[in-house]
């Protein structure tokens with residue numbers, strides 16, 4: 001049986017206010033938030049973007065959704081988790097200040113921000129899953145604890161997982177710091193010395209100081225490297241080498257198992273909303289932005305695998321190209337295929353235009 005994925009179309013470069021008004025009507029008419037009960041604590045999980053990144057889902061959508069949820073006498077709040085990377089989103093205080101700077105203030109959203117993994121990313125709950133890699137995964141404590149989840153994801157290409165949307169926002173975005181480290185633990189790049197020009201760009205961007213010069217060429221200390229892939233993204237000389245055959249499969253499977261952990265805590269109490277606009281080659285953690293497809297619309301489902309499978313399908317249909325030609329030339333469907341293998345969610349979807 002196919003899983004329904006609701007599709008609200010948008011025009012290319014359509015104003016957010018117009019899309020938001022139509023989404024509000026759709027949510028109310030279809031009563032998409034019917035699973036939310038009075039007094040439920042409702043986590044609206046998103047990504048606040050990155051400096052210079054234009055692709056994140058804007059605050060006005062959360063204000064609209066928060067108001068609908070408040071009318072149900074529930075208690076919505078915005079939430080996120082700390083990143084592994086050095087920078088503005090590595091602990092709760094910096095991350096929240098950063099979010100305010102991106103426009104996610106109480107004035108703009110009507111929602112408090114409560115970090116799901118505590119002050120330092122270490123507040124976690126161990127969740128049992130029927131996985132193949134892990135019997136349990138480490139999920140951000142508040143995600144596991146809240147009664148309801150509205151997971152709002154922005155579809156992008158991704159240097160390690162091929163694409164990022166609901167599964168990535170759950171698996172990586174809703175896990176604790178330890179959970180994130182476990183997911184990144186197999187991806188270890190190395191430097192091709194012959195190609196390295198010694199420009200130093202990778203050293204500047206490495207979030208954990210794992211790269212230094214040895215005889216004027218970059219060298220990675222693999223005991224420090226967390227496998228984030230930033231060096232690969234910034235090297236213009238093709239001098240950073242990944243063992244993709246191992247890396248992409250491993251990381252996508254780990255993401256799926258962590259996403260499964262989130263879903264285990266929210267059976268019948270979550271909705272997954274993917275925004276297919278301002279789609280860029282890189283994820284919203286990267287400070288660069290290149291739009292790769294025309295804007296498509298918003299997809300809504302109660303199944304995170306169905307919504308991601310439908311998103312991927314539409315991105316390729318609208319662009320008339322496969323994602324690996326527009327973003328990173330790596331196999332990018334493992335998140336969907338591995339979900340099917342595990343019996344997690346339903347990758348077979350039926351698009352319902354609203």
Ligand code: SF4
Pocket residue numbers: 191195196197198199200201202203217218234235236237238239240
């Ligand atoms: S960015 Fe590339 S070329 Fe520059 S130092 Fe690093 S590995 Fe070498």
Ligand code: SF4
Pocket residue numbers: 189205206207208209210211220224225226227228229230231232
């Ligand atoms: S993948 Fe590259 S940038 Fe990331 S931690 Fe390892 S060496 Fe540093």
